[in-house]
Amino acid sequence: SAFCVSAQADTLKVGSHPTFAPFEFVDSEGKAIGFDIDLINAIAKANGDTVEIVSMPFDGLIPALVTNQIDAIISGMTITDARKERVEFTDGYYKSIQSVLIRKADAEKFKKVEDLKGQKICTQIGTTGDKFARTLSEDVIAMNNEPDALMELRNGGCAALINDRPTNLYYLLQSKATEIGELKDDSLYLNPEFYGIAVNKNNKALVKRLNAGLEKIAASGELKSIHEKWFGV
Numbered sequence: 213s214a215f216c217v218s219a220q221a222d223t224l225k226v227g228s229h230p231t232f233a234p235f236e237f238v239d240s241e242g243k244a245i246g247f248d249i250d251l252i253n254a255i256a257k258a259n260g261d262t263v264e265i266v267s268m269p270f271d272g273l274i275p276a277l278v279t280n281q282i283d284a285i286i287s288g289m290t291i292t293d294a295r296k297e298r299v300e301f302t303d304g305y306y307k308s309i310q311s312v313l314i315r316k317a318d319a320e321k322f323k324k325v326e327d328l329k330g331q332k333i334c335t336q337i338g339t340t341g342d343k344f345a346r347t348l349s350e351d352v353i354a355m356n357n358e359p360d361a362l363m364e365l366r367n368g369g370c371a372a373l374i375n376d377r378p379t380n381l382y383y384l385l386q387s388k389a390t391e392i393g394e395l396k397d398d399s400l401y402l403n404p405e406f407y408g409i410a411v412n413k414n415n416k417a418l419v420k421r422l423n424a425g426l427e428k429i430a431a432s433g434e435l436k437s438i439h440e441k442w443f444g445v
C-alpha cells in the first residue's frame with residue numbers, strides 16, 4: 213500500500229469508524245457501507261485505484277494515519293484547525309452541523325444550547341461535538357460511538373447528546389426513541405462543519421489525487437447519485 217512514496221495506482225488503505233450512519237456503518241454481514249464508503253470507492257475508481265477499508269475507533273484514526281498504518285481517513289471527519297496541525301485534508305465533501313438531542317420531557321427546561329450549561333452531556337469520543345460540549349459543561353461523558361451515547365441519553369445517564377446532525381437524526385429515527393427529540397436552536401447553523409478526507413502531511417501527491425478524483429465524480433454526476441442513495445435527495 214506504500215502510498216506515501218508515490219501517487220501511482222495502488223490499493224489505498226483507508227481508516228474509518230463505521231458506527232456513524234449514514235456515512236459509515238456495517239451491514240448484517242459486518243461489511244462497511246455508507247455515503248463515505250461509496251464516495252472513497254468512487255474517487256479511487258475514477259483514479260484507477262482500489263480501496264481497503266480498515267475499521268478502527270474514531271480517536272485512533274489520526275494516530276494510525278501519522279504512523280503510516282493507513283494511507284487516508286474517511287470517517288465523517290470535520291476539517292478543523294487543530295487536526296490540520298497533524299494531517300492534511302482534501303477539499304470538503306459534505307457540509308454538516310452539530311445537533312443536540314434531549315428527552316422531550318425536558319423540552320421546557322432546555323430551549324437553547326446555553327440552557328445546557330453545567331449539565332451532564334453525552335458525546336462521542338474525539339469528536340467536534342465532544343469539544344463543543346466541553347465549552348458548555350465540565351460534566352461530559354464521551355462514549356465510543358453514537359448508538360451507545362443515544363442509549364445513555366435514553367437511560368437517563370445524561371441530559372443531552374451532542375453529535376453531528378445527520379447521524380443524530382439517523383439513529384434517532386432508527387431507534388424509534390419517541391421520547392427523545394431535537395433541541396431546536398438556530399445558533400447551531402452559525403457553525404457549519406465540512407468533512408474532508410485526511411491524508412499524511414508529507415503526502416501532498418495523494419491529496420492532489422483524491423481532490424482530482426472528487427472533481428471527476430462531481431463532474432460526472434456520480435457524487436450526486438451517491439448523495440441521493442444515502443440521503444434521498
Ligand code: ARG
Nearest residue numbers: 229232287288289290339340
Ligand atoms: N464530524 C465529527 C468530527 O469530525 C464526528 C465524526 C465521527 N465519525 C465517525 N465515523 N465516528 O469530529
